[in-house]
Amino acid sequence: MSGAFLSLSGLTKRFGGLTAVSDVSFGMAAGDLISIIGPNGAGKTTLFNLVTGQLPATAGRVAFKGQDITNEPPQVRARRGFGRTFQISKTLTALTTLENAMVGAFLHHRDLAAASRRAEEMLELVGLGARAGIKAGNLTLSERRRLEIARALALDCSVLLLDEVMAGLNQTEVADVIALVRRLHREGLTILVIEHNLKVVRAFESRVIVLDFGAMIADGMPEAVLSDPNVVEAYLGRKRT
Amino acid sequence: MAVSAPRRAAEGITTFAAEALRIAAILVVLLALIWLYRRDPFTLNILAYTFLFASLASAWNIIGGFGGQFSLGHGVFFAIGAYVTANLYIHLGLSPWISLIPAAGLAAGAAVLVSWPTFRLKGPFFAIATMALNEVAFVLANYSDTLTGGPRGLSVPFKAGLANMIFASRLSYALLMLGFLAVCLLVCAYAYRSRLGYYLQAVQIDEDAARAAGIRVLRVKLTGMAMSAALTGIGGAIFAMYLRFVDPPTLLSLPDVGVKFALIALIGGVGMLYGPLAGALLIVPLEFQLRAGLGASVPGGNLLVLGVILVLCALFLKRGIVGTAVMLWDRARRRFW
Numbered sequence: 001m002s003g004a005f006l007s008l009s010g011l012t013k014r015f016g017g018l019t020a021v022s023d024v025s026f027g028m029a030a031g032d033l034i035s036i037i038g039p040n041g042a043g044k045t046t047l048f049n050l051v052t053g054q055l056p057a058t059a060g061r062v063a064f065k066g067q068d069i070t071n072e073p074p075q076v077r078a079r080r081g082f083g084r085t086f087q088i089s090k091t092l093t094a095l096t097t098l099e100n101a102m103v104g105a106f107l108h109h110r111d112l113a114a115a116s117r118r119a120e121e122m123l124e125l126v127g128l129g130a131r132a133g134i135k136a137g138n139l140t141l142s143e144r145r146r147l148e149i150a151r152a153l154a155l156d157c158s159v160l161l162l163d164e165v166m167a168g169l170n171q172t173e174v175a176d177v178i179a180l181v182r183r184l185h186r187e188g189l190t191i192l193v194i195e196h197n198l199k200v201v202r203a204f205e206s207r208v209i210v211l212d213f214g215a216m217i218a219d220g221m222p223e224a225v226l227s228d229p230n231v232v233e234a235y236l237g238r239k240r241t
Numbered sequence: 242m243a244v245s246a247p248r249r250a251a252e253g254i255t256t257f258a259a260e261a262l263r264i265a266a267i268l269v270v271l272l273a274l275i276w277l278y279r280r281d282p283f284t285l286n287i288l289a290y291t292f293l294f295a296s297l298a299s300a301w302n303i304i305g306g307f308g309g310q311f312s313l314g315h316g317v318f319f320a321i322g323a324y325v326t327a328n329l330y331i332h333l334g335l336s337p338w339i340s341l342i343p344a345a346g347l348a349a350g351a352a353v354l355v356s357w358p359t360f361r362l363k364g365p366f367f368a369i370a371t372m373a374l375n376e377v378a379f380v381l382a383n384y385s386d387t388l389t390g391g392p393r394g395l396s397v398p399f400k401a402g403l404a405n406m407i408f409a410s411r412l413s414y415a416l417l418m419l420g421f422l423a424v425c426l427l428v429c430a431y432a433y434r435s436r437l438g439y440y441l442q443a444v445q446i447d448e449d450a451a452r453a454a455g456i457r458v459l460r461v462k463l464t465g466m467a468m469s470a471a472l473t474g475i476g477g478a479i480f481a482m483y484l485r486f487v488d489p490p491t492l493l494s495l496p497d498v499g500v501k502f503a504l505i506a507l508i509g510g511v512g513m514l515y516g517p518l519a520g521a522l523l524i525v526p527l528e529f530q531l532r533a534g535l536g537a538s539v540p541g542g543n544l545l546v547l548g549v550i551l552v553l554c555a556l557f558l559k560r561g562i563v564g565t566a567v568m569l570w571d572r573a574r575r576r577f578w
Contacts, residue, residue, distance in 0.1 A: 052453065054449065054452075054453075073452065074449075074452040074453055075451075075452045075453075075455050075456055075457050075458070078452070078453055078454060078455030079455045083453075084453050086449070086450070086453070090447050090449060090450035090453075091450075092442070092443055092446040092447060092450060093446065094442070094446055095439075095442060095443075095446070096253065098251060098253055098254065099254075099439065102254075102439055103439050103440070103443045103451075103454050103456075104454045104455075106436045106439060106440065107454065107455040110436055112250055112254065112256060112257070112434065112435060112436070113249055113250040113251075113254075113256070115436070116250045116251035116254045117250075117251055119251065120251045132251070132252070132253060133252070133253040151454060152453075155454060155455055
C-alpha cells in the first residue's frame with residue numbers, strides 16, 4: 001500500500017520543547033480508509049492539523065497526488081480536495097443547517113441556486129434532509145457532527161478527514177455514523193479517521209495506525225494491532241508481574 | 242459530466258431577486274413619506290439625513306455586520322469621498338456625478354491598503370486600530386491645507402443645477418438620498434444573498450471552519466471592506482454636496498461619523514440586511530426632534546435622552562430592532578401555527 005495519493009514522510013511538529021508529532025510516515029492509496037488511534041495527548045489531532053494545513057509542520061513533508069503541499073495553507077488544501085471535521089465541532093451556529101452545507105458547496109458552485117441544491121443533496125446523504133431549515137445552533141451533537149461531514153462532502157473533497165466524529169454519541173448514533181462512513185468508503189472516498197473507540201475501529205475492518213507520544217508504534221489490521229503488546233501498554237499500562 | 246444548472250434555489254433560501262422585490266416595496270413606502278411631507282422643508286431635511294445615514298450604516302454593515310469586522314474608521318472613507326468631490330468641483334468644475342467614481346475608487350483603495358495589515362487583528366483590537374486610523378486622518382486633514390483647506394474647511398459655491406448636484410429645494414435632496422439608499426440596499430442585498438455574503442458570515446463566525454471550507458479569508462474580508470468603503474465614499478461625496486461645506490470635524494469626528502454608522506447598525510440589528518435602515522429610521526429623526534425640542538430649553542438634555550435610549554437598546558434589544566422583531570415573529574409563529 002504505497003501512497004501515491006497522500007503521503008506523509010518524516011512529519012514532525014514541535015511546540016517549544018514538546019514534540020507533539022514525531023517523524024510520522026505513511027502513505028494512503030486512493031480509496032483507502034485508515035484509522036488513527038492512540039491515548040489522549042498522543043498527537044492525533046496535531047497530526048490531522050499538519051495534514052490539512054491548520055498547523056505548519058516543523059519538519060517532514062506532506063504530498064498529495066505527487067505534489068508537495070507541506071507549505072500550503074488550509075484553504076488551498078481544501079481547494080485541492082481536502083475535507084475535514086473538527087474535534088470540537090465548528091458548525092456555524094447562526095446559520096441554518098442548509099446554509100452551513102452551502103458554505104462548503106460554494107467552493108465549486110458559485111451560483112446561489114446551484115450551491116443550495118448541492119448542499120441539499122449532501123444533507124440528504126448524511127440524513128439531515130429534514131433539518132435543513134433549522135438553525136445549526138439548535139442541532140444535537142450527533143447532528144452537528146453529520147452536518148460537518150456534509151459541509152466537507154459539499155466541497156467535492158477527495159480525502160475526508162474525520163476527527164473523533166463519534167465522541168460523545170450514544171450507541172445508535174455511533175452505528176449511524178459508522179454506516180455513513182462505510183458507505184462513503186464503498187463509494188470510493190479516501191478517508192482518514194481519528195478514533196478513540198476501539199469498537200469503531202474494529203467495525204471498519206481496515207488499516208489502523210497507532211500513535212503514542214507523537215510517534216507511530218503500530219501499523220496494520222485491527223486484530224494484529226490491537227493485540228500488539230506495545231499498543232496494549234500504551235492504552236492500559238504495563239501489567240505488573 | 243453534464244451538469245444541468247438548477248434554476249431555483251432550495252426551499253428556505255432567499256434569492257437576490259426576491260430581496261430586490263422587498264427593497265422595491267420599502268422604497269415605495271419611503272417615497273410616499275417624502276410625498277407626504279413635500280411642503281415641509283424641516284421634515285424633508287430630517288428625511289434626507291435619515292436616508293443618508295441609513296445608506297451609510299448599511300454600507301458599514303457589509304463588513305461590520307456580515308463580515309463581523311467592527312470598523313470604527315469608516316469616517317476616513319467618508320472623508321475621502323467628500324474631499325475628492327469637493328476639490329474636483331471647486332478646482333476643476335467637475336460634475337459631482339462624475340466624481341462619484343474617483344470618490345468610490347479612492348475610498349475602496351484606501352480601505353484595502355489600511356485593512357491589509359489591520360485584518361490580522363481580531364475583535365476589539367481591530368476596532369481600536371480603525372479608531373486610531375480615524376484619529377490619524379483627522380490630524381492629517383487638519384494639516385494638509387492645500388487638499389482639505391485645513392481647519393477652515395472647503396466651501397462649495399452655490400450654483401443650483403442637476404449637473405452640479407446642487408438643488409434649491411429640500412425635496413430634491415430627499416429624493417437624491419433615497420436614490421442613494423436604493424443603491425446601497427441593492428448592493429447590500431447582492432452581497433448578502435450571494436457567495437460573498439455566506440463567506441463573510443462564515444468568516445465572522447469561525448475563521449478556522451471557513452479556511453477548512455476553502456475560503457480565502459483575507460480576500461473575502463478585503464472584498465467586503467472594499468465594497469463597504471466604496472459606498473461610504475459615495476456617501477461622503479453626496480454629503481459634501483448637500484452641506485456645501487466640509488471641514489475635519491464634520492467629516493472625521495468619531496462620535497458623529499465613524500461610531501455613528503456602527504451605532505445605527507447596532508440599534509437596528511447588526512448583520513441583518515434591513516437592520517441599519519430600521520436603526521436610522523428610529524435614531525436620526527429622534528435626534529433631530531430632541532435637538533429641536535429639548536436642546537434649546539435644557540442644554541445637553543437631548544444628548545441625555547439619547548444616551549438613555551442607547552442604554553435601553555443595549556439592555557433590551559440585544560439583537561437590535563430587526564433581530565428582536567424576527568425573534569418575536571418566529572416565537573409567535575411557532576405558538577399559533
